[in-house]
């Protein structure tokens with residue numbers, strides 16, 4: 001994509017943002033948003049992990065994210081975005097991802113027949129300075145999974161196969177029908 005087109009796209013995304021100083025609220029695409037520090041997300045992650053253990057915390061974050069993803073797509077739908085093909089989906093990912101500050105989200109591969117998608121992103125909110133052994137983007141993966149459930153019209157599962165949190169150059173999640181994902185998970189030996 002040309003630089004000019006890129007700038008125009010981002011400008012369009014941010015034009016959707018409206019700060020109502022009188023009421024103290026932020027809206028975009030007629031929906032209220034909340035501008036919160038990423039440290040608050042980290043505090044939620046840490047608290048969940050301390051209280052319930054890492055496995056349960058991961059699942060909570062993922063499920064909460066998933067609900068968020070459904071909401072994001074509802075907003076996108078109302079705002080007139082379409083999800084018919086790779087290009088449509090890339091545009092939604094880029095605009096909503098950047099607008100909401102989730103990081104640079106890209107659609108890497110999209111297979112509407114098999115109902116699988118590979119999404120890549122950088123600078124995810126859950127990636128911190130300390131290096132860990134397992135993927136950390138449970139909120140983010142949840143959001144993308146919920147979003148893709150809307151697109152595919154079916155329940156989805158997902159796997160974060162690469163994560164900046166463990167030293168990869170970018171994060172990547174494969175999202176699709178649960179049987180596809182468990183086949184993939186078994187193939188990866190995890």
Ligand SMILES: [Zn+2]
Pocket residue numbers: 124127135136137160162163164165171172
């Ligand atoms: Zn990640």
